[in-house]
Amino acid sequence: MEFQSPLARARGLGSAHHGATHWWRERISALLLLPTGLWFAVSLARLPDVTTEAASDWVASPVNALLLIVYVVAACYHAALGIRVIMEDYITRRPLRMTAILFANGTLLTAALFSVYAVLHIALGT
Amino acid sequence: MTTRGRNAHPTRLDQRGIRGEDGNSLPRSGDGVGWTEPALPRTTATIRAPLTRPQLPLMRQRPLSPHLQAYRLPGTALLSISHRISGVVLTVGTVLGSVLLLALAFDQNAFEQLRDAIATPIGRGALWLWLYAFLFHLCHGVRHLLWDIGWGFERERMQRYVILELVGSVLLLFVVFVTSQILT
Structure with missing residues (x-):
């Protein structure tokens, strides 16, 4: 039997204990992005002078495909976390802020899923 | 009201x-x-x-507390806001990059058109600006990680790191350029 009101319970419990989760995940993804990002930067710099076949072959090689997937997922996740912080800081109106964050998260999730799908499609040759 | x-x-x-x-x-x-x-x-x-x-x-x-206009803008603060701005630029680029990958996988003509657009002078300029934004964001990110382990809060170090980051990111850009030229 619960005699406490939800508010009283929330007050008694204090912190939800995942206040640092967002911060921590931002750091983990940042650490992942350090090596994969540098590798990606070098690869991206070659893009203007590459033929379609060469680009496809490059993505199709297993090491590149794996690194690319790790990079894209980490980058989109890190971006979603960072964009959220920026929006929380600068958008004062709460409904607009929540809408903007949802939109950003949705866009980045879609981008990550599509990218992974595209890489797998090239790498597995289906 | x-x-x-x-x-x-x-x-x-x-x-x-x-x-x-x-x-x-x-x-x-x-x-x-x-x-x-x-x-x-x-x-x-x-x-x-x-x-x-x-x-x-x-x-x-x-009464209001003093806001931005009341403070000097030291180098660290300038880099901090640049970190945010570059983060937004990188996010937009990442979303566009997924379009590029989709094109490569499913529509080779579209990929070739996109690549040719990137190969124009404006396209190359945008690409290298994005790469510089990436490397700067990376350098400042490393500083954030160092801050997180409690390192680098001394005043002289804060100042020195402003220079170090800017020089480091330009240097990295050079390294990326040379490496990509060698590999191509």
Whole structure:
């Protein structure tokens, strides 16, 4: 039997204990992005002078495909976390802020899923 | 709750009798437009809210803490806001990059068109700007990681790191350029 009101319970419990989760995940993804990002930067710099076949072959090689997937997922996740912080800081109106964050998260999730799908499609040759 | 701006017509204020009824209200400047701050006693140091205009509702007349314009903008602060701006640029680029990958997987003509667009001078400029934004964001990110382990808060180090980051990111850009040229 619960005699406490939800508010009283929330007050008694204090912190939800995942206040640092967002911060921590931002750091983990940042650490992942350090090596994969540098590798990606070098690869991206070659893009203007590459033929379609060469680009496809490059993505199709297993090491590149794996690194690319790790990079894209980490980058989109890190971006979603960072964009959220920026929006929380600068958008004062709460409904607009929540809408903007949802939109950003949705866009980045879609981008990550599509990218992974595209890489797998090239790498597995289906 | 009505908030009238600076350019509220003075005669309306007169009609409402806001002006000149007590010691706190404001005299009007000569041309009859805008406001003059009330003269303060010169002998006392008074901390005053920047907004003392009586036409603002009482809630808005509370003293404000100094905001951006009150502070010097040191290098660290400039890099901090650049970190955010570059983060937004990188996010947009990442979303566009997924379009590129999709094109490579499913529509080779579209990929070739996109690649040719990137190969134009403007395209190359945008690409290298994005790469520089990436490397700068990475350098400042490393500093954030160092801050997280409690390192680098001393004043001289803060200043030195501003230079170090800028030089480091340009250096990295050079390394990326050379490496990509060798590999191509």
